[in-house]
Amino acid sequence: MSNLLDEFEGIKEKNKSINAYITFSQLDDSISDGKLSGKTIAVKDTISTAGLRTTCASKMLENYVPPYDAHAVSLIKKHGAIIMGKANCDEFAMGSSTEHSAFGPTHNPHDLERVPGGSSGGSAAAIAGGLADLALGSDTGGSIRCPASFCGIVGLKPTYGLVSRYGLIAYGNSLEQIGPMAKNVYDCALLLECISDYDNRDATCVNTKRIDYTSHLEDDISGLKIAVPKEFFGPGTDSIVEKSVWNTIKKLESEGAIIEEINIESIKYSLAAYYIIAMSEASSNLARFDGLRYGLHSGKSKDWNELFSNNRKFGFGFEVKRRIILGTFSLSSGYFDEYYIKAQKVRSLITNDFKKVFSKFDVIVGPTMPTLAFKLGEKLTDPLSMYMSDIDTVSANLAGIPSISIPCGNSNSLPIGIQLMSSHFNEKTILNLGNRVEQIAGV
Amino acid sequence: MVDKKIIDPKKYSELSKIDLSPQEMEILDKQFPEILEYFDLLSKADTSEDIDSQTLSNIFREDIPKDSIADEILDIVPEKKGRFVKGPRMM
Numbered sequence: 229m230s231n232l233l234d235e236f237e238g239i240k241e242k243n244k245s246i247n248a249y250i251t252f253s254q255l256d257d258s259i260s261d262g263k264l265s266g267k268t269i270a271v272k273d274t275i276s277t278a279g280l281r282t283t284c285a286s287k288m289l290e291n292y293v294p295p296y297d298a299h300a301v302s303l304i305k306k307h308g309a310i311i312m313g314k315a316n317c318d319e320f321a322m323g324s325s326t327e328h329s330a331f332g333p334t335h336n337p338h339d340l341e342r343v344p345g346g347s348s349g350g351s352a353a354a355i356a357g358g359l360a361d362l363a364l365g366s367d368t369g370g371s372i373r374c375p376a377s378f379c380g381i382v383g384l385k386p387t388y389g390l391v392s393r394y395g396l397i398a399y400g401n402s403l404e405q406i407g408p409m410a411k412n413v414y415d416c417a418l419l420l421e422c423i424s425d426y427d428n429r430d431a432t433c434v435n436t437k438r439i440d441y442t443s444h445l446e447d448d449i450s451g452l453k454i455a456v457p458k459e460f461f462g463p464g465t466d467s468i469v470e471k472s473v474w475n476t477i478k479k480l481e482s483e484g485a486i487i488e489e490i491n492i493e494s495i496k497y498s499l500a501a502y503y504i505i506a507m508s509e510a511s512s513n514l515a516r517f518d519g520l521r522y523g524l525h526s527g528k529s530k531d532w533n534e535l536f537s538n539n540r541k542f543g544f545g546f547e548v549k550r551r552i553i554l555g556t557f558s559l560s561s562g563y564f565d566e567y568y569i570k571a572q573k574v575r576s577l578i579t580n581d582f583k584k585v586f587s588k589f590d591v592i593v594g595p596t597m598p599t600l601a602f603k604l605g606e607k608l609t610d611p612l613s614m615y616m617s618d619i620d621t622v623s624a625n626l627a628g629i630p631s632i633s634i635p636c637g638n639s640n641s642l643p644i645g646i647q648l649m650s651s652h653f654n655e656k657t658i659l660n661l662g663n664r665v666e667q668i669a670g671v
Numbered sequence: 672m673v674d675k676k677i678i679d680p681k682k683y684s685e686l687s688k689i690d691l692s693p694q695e696m697e698i699l700d701k702q703f704p705e706i707l708e709y710f711d712l713l714s715k716a717d718t719s720e721d722i723d724s725q726t727l728s729n730i731f732r733e734d735i736p737k738d739s740i741a742d743e744i745l746d747i748v749p750e751k752k753g754r755f756v757k758g759p760r761m762m
Binding site for chain 2: 292295432494499500518520531533534535538540541546549550554556557570
């Protein structure tokens with residue numbers, strides 16, 4: 229532990245160029261027992277930590293100190309992890325690049341002029357930059373997997389309901405999960421074991437049997453049936469990404485996995501369905517930020533309408549405002565059926581299609597992101613282009629299925645991630661296959 | 672093609688209780704039609720068949736008082752009177 233205290237100043241110095249952390253913890257020299265004993269961890273700043281500032285990367289919560297721990301945080305403390313600090317992210321988890329933060333963007337440690345991905349970009353960059361062993365992120369539409377892919381680390385979005393959302397400050401509450409991020413599959417599986425404890429304070433947490441994910445990593449993969457949807461290699465996919473992912477798929481085939489290309493037609497609607505549902509939920513979930521009980525309070529005003537509108541004008545960044553307003557529109561009278569209800573019906577279509585695929589196949593495989601990490605500022609003035617980068621990840625959130633990103637290659641030192649998805653509560657299979665990918669990809 | 676007139680940032684920002692600057696209003700006025708045109712892709716999806724994609728059940732617990740952190744929560748409230756949160760004028 230005294231080594232860590234010595235290294236802490238170095239970590240803070242290195243953070244100045246990466247900006248992975250918004251707030252650092254006060255470390256002491258105590259070490260606790262547990263599965264995560266001695267391991268350092270970055271916690272995404274949308275996850276509540278008692279006594280440690282939690283900003284959601286927003287001016288709205290710039291000075292907010294939660295009075296309680298998220299369930300996942302109490303679990304990592306119980307298992308002996310050392311919380312280094314609160315990781316930077318897109319404001320209220322709304323973004324794919326960690327550029328929409330009131331505390332400045334995070335830089336990709338592989339190329340400081342590029343984005344780390346988002347919204348859990350600080351969590352991923354902390355690991356990739358050697359500033360933490362592990363991280364907690366959250367994933368509403370790809371926010372763990374995208375930065376894992378861009379930063380060359382492992383990130384898993386659990387099945388909806390496996391990990392308690394108690395203490396996760398909500399953005400899209402029917403879509404999101406807290407999940408583990410790590411340098412390798414073993415550590416990712418270990419962290420998932422620690423945080424996937426049932427919690428009755430989250431009514432959407434499912435009381436199903438939890439397993440030791442680390443015990444199944446070396447299971448034989450021969451005979452595993454892998455589906456590769458053509459829709460995940462759409463027109464916007466970089467050829468280098470496609471080549472790297474297919475190289476890995478071919479290697480899995482040579483190990484005995486059975487590969488088949490398929491079509492899942494409804495995936496083409498997933499991005500539109502996701503954004504309508506997520507923005508609608510955001511409109512509702514962020515209505516609580518009026519400045520009365522917590523958060524930015526802009527001062528006196530003549531009435532409640534002026535006070536709330538002013539607090540939210542100064543508290544929220546532009547991307548958050550854009551999503552709330554679009555969500556309000558989708559839920560409004562006259563448009564509710566055409567947008568929100570339609571999106572939920574399409575969601576059922578997509579979920580059903582995934583169930584049909586998993587009745588014949590064990591895993592679905594494709595690229596995590598259609599491109600390599602893009603340059604800082606490249607997509608900021610074109611929000612639709614930014615939203616399109618989530619095209620391969622959102623369907624897992626709509627269906628609630630588990631999905632992991634594993635590094636499978638790189639191009640000019642920029643990492644490429646392969647995405648593995650499986651049926652509900654089948655994290656064991658994607659961790660097992662992911663472990664094999666890690667061994668054969670040799671990245 | 673979505674009718675530009677119906678996507679009025681002013682109307683929906685007022686409904687959202689967010690005061691937008693004139694510059695923000697102008698940017699959203701340009702961006703909203705393109706975004707909503709993309710969302711209109713969903714009109715091509717055939718959702719005529721009823722699909723029950725998952726079994727949902729309500730979760731309840733017994734109404735038994737437990738320890739709370741009400742005091743710690745009240746400590747954060749910027750303006751209060753006793754244990755009441757002080758709010759703005761309603762009218």
